[in-house]
Amino acid sequence: MRTMHRPGTMALWAIVGLCAGCVEHAGPEAMALLDAARAALEASNHAAAVERTSEFLAQNSHTAEAEAAYYVRGLARWQAGDQAGAREDLQAAASRARTGVMHFKAVKALGDLAMETGDAEWAVTLYKQAIEEAEPNAPALDEVRYGLGCAYQRLGQWWQADAQFDRLGHVFPDSPTAALAGRRVRCQAWTFQISAYRRKGLADDESARLGRLGLETNVRPAIVGDGLLYLVESGRHDTYAQALADAERVRRFSADAKIVPTR
Numbered sequence: 001m002r003t004m005h006r007p008g009t010m011a012l013w014a015i016v017g018l019c020a021g022c023v024e025h026a027g028p029e030a031m032a033l034l035d036a037a038r039a040a041l042e043a044s045n046h047a048a049a050v051e052r053t054s055e056f057l058a059q060n061s062h063t064a065e066a067e068a069a070y071y072v073r074g075l076a077r078w079q080a081g082d083q084a085g086a087r088e089d090l091q092a093a094a095s096r097a098r099t100g101v102m103h104f105k106a107v108k109a110l111g112d113l114a115m116e117t118g119d120a121e122w123a124v125t126l127y128k129q130a131i132e133e134a135e136p137n138a139p140a141l142d143e144v145r146y147g148l149g150c151a152y153q154r155l156g157q158w159w160q161a162d163a164q165f166d167r168l169g170h171v172f173p174d175s176p177t178a179a180l181a182g183r184r185v186r187c188q189a190w191t192f193q194i195s196a197y198r199r200k201g202l203a204d205d206e207s208a209r210l211g212r213l214g215l216e217t218n219v220r221p222a223i224v225g226d227g228l229l230y231l232v233e234s235g236r237h238d239t240y241a242q243a244l245a246d247a248e249r250v251r252r253f254s255a256d257a258k259i260v261p262t263r
Contacts, residue, residue, distance in 0.1 A: 026064075033055055034069055036052045037069070046076045067106075071106055074092075074093060077089060078109075078113060083116070087110065087113055094107055104133055107129055115154075121151075127145075127148035130144045145164050145168040149163075149181060169182060183224070187263050188261075190237045190239070190242070191243070193257065196232070198230070206232050213253055218233055233262070243259045247259065
């Protein structure tokens with residue numbers, strides 16, 4: 001009579017190893033929710049995007065597609081003004097990312113969010129991480145380099161910012177961010193941009209009007225895109241923090257005044 005033998009230890013470990021490598025995917029109904037969330041986000045229906053992704057994650061947070069759900073919900077929360085919730089979701093997307101593409105997207109978004117919330121130091125860390133992990137010509141890498149340059153400027157590290165802007169212009173010369181970088185490179189201070197005109201006379205009139213109200217301004221010509229604009233600007237500050245501290249005063253005269261770097 002033949003004796004039946006149990007599988008050997010090595011065979012058992014092989015089976016366990018295969019199971020450990022298995023990845024569970026969300027079912028069709030769950031994927032329909034995720035697709036609906038993406039469509040809602042694209043349509044700027046942030047509440048619907050958050051609702052659909054939350055419904056998805058309630059039953060599918062263990063699946064491979066959870067990373068995308070956290071990413072979509074993070075963007076939706078961010079665009080709806082929930083910065084804290086957005087950060088939590090985007091961090092979850094980054095930590096769960098199974099692909100380099102998703103990790104890059106989540107880290108980039110976290111960097112953009114850090115800039116919006118005024119944390120330039122954290123933005124530098126995130127943008128540098130995204131650059132280190134990305135392929136040389138990865139989509140949106142130009143945006144990351146531009147963001148890193150802007151973050152360096154916020155910190156007063158003008159030389160490091162110029163290095164990023166120069167690299168951006170060299171590698172992605174035709175990208176929209178290269179044009180933006182060209183206007184920020186070689187800057188060393190901060191000013192308030194009040195308005196922009198195609199005709200110098202209009203810019204001079206606006207500058208004179210603000211002067212009569214008590215806000216000292218100047219008019220500076222600048223090449224923007226394929227044309228020449230005349231910018232009405234006010235003040236010059238050595239640091240971004242100094243400009244930010246002066247923002248309330250300037251915006252009493254012009255609510256839309258923007259803090260921008262200047263040469």
